[in-house]
Amino acid sequence: VEETRWLTAQEQTGWRLYLRFQKMMNERLTEELTRLPSDVNPYGADKADYEILALLSEAPDRQLRMSELADVVVSPRSRLTYRIDQLVQHGLVERIKCDTDKRGAFAHLTESGWEALLRLAPSHVGGVRKYLFDVLTPEELDVMTQFLHRVVAVLDPHYEVIT
Amino acid sequence: VEETRWLTAQEQTGWRLYLRFQKMMNERLTEELTRLPSDVNPYGADKADYEILALLSEAPDRQLRMSELADVVVSPRSRLTYRIDQLVQHGLVERIKCDTDKRGAFAHLTESGWEALLRLAPSHVGGVRKYLFDVLTPEELDVMTQFLHRVVAVLDPHYEVIT
């Protein structure tokens, strides 16, 4: 039975601000993506879809095993299955069976998915800039990336550290 | 037609780390709350429930108008209605009609809700400490709260600033 170490006033304020930032930022980025005209975002892709498309686009052969992808986007497998289903239906992703492990499956970004990502990127990156990075000083960015590295390492010791 | 200003490598890294932190932190805090033994968390309250209970507990008379509460927790009204319904069913919150504005309703923390909050707080605060504040230096905390203030002000100019 340990004593609870409560938050200091500053920590409390910081935590509440963080919660607010997190939710408003999600809301805003999702809204900006889904409200794009239908020639830019015909499928109505949201933030989660964008993240999947972006990660696939950077992977070797533009494809990733389902479970790897689930780990990277921090999502339960069943949710990922569902979202990939949607993306497959709209032709942005295709499923490819794994030759070496017949249990496995890849999610593969199609040409159409790649083009969709290119159309969405300016808006999404613009939002991230406008609401976050344009407001940060270079020093703050340094501090932020450094402590995020440390904090993510605590939450997930297995996560491989890049830069 | 403006040029897209893409993210620098450091910004990209920072953004991805942030997304990872956000999702893992939510996952972990929710998991730790919902896995508490049933004498501590009989209802199975999660992070969102905790936030609602905590805010009500700090409000005058331990109650808040539905729309105020929705603004504070950054939630659409219909979602809040649903969650308050659940809390009411479990006796942690009660709805009280507003006298001065008959359209309005208050969500009021019951005695049972207050006790529930007291039982949940040590675990939840412990998680926030362990995964976030114990990992931050005092300088980093300063930098973080300062830029969060600024960033939240951009996202939501109406938000009143409290140190």
Next chain:
DNA sequence: GAAGATTGAAATGTCAATCTTA
């Protein structure tokens, strides 16, 4: 007509099976 709040139907998310192959 507009604001506060809720409702109902449809979309999405979760969790515990299930199925297949290692």
Next chain:
DNA sequence: TAAGATTGACATTTCAATCTTC
């Protein structure tokens, strides 16, 4: 037996009405 992935049942969220009072 365990890992990779999906399914099905159920919970929650969303979005567009709705209802009531301002």
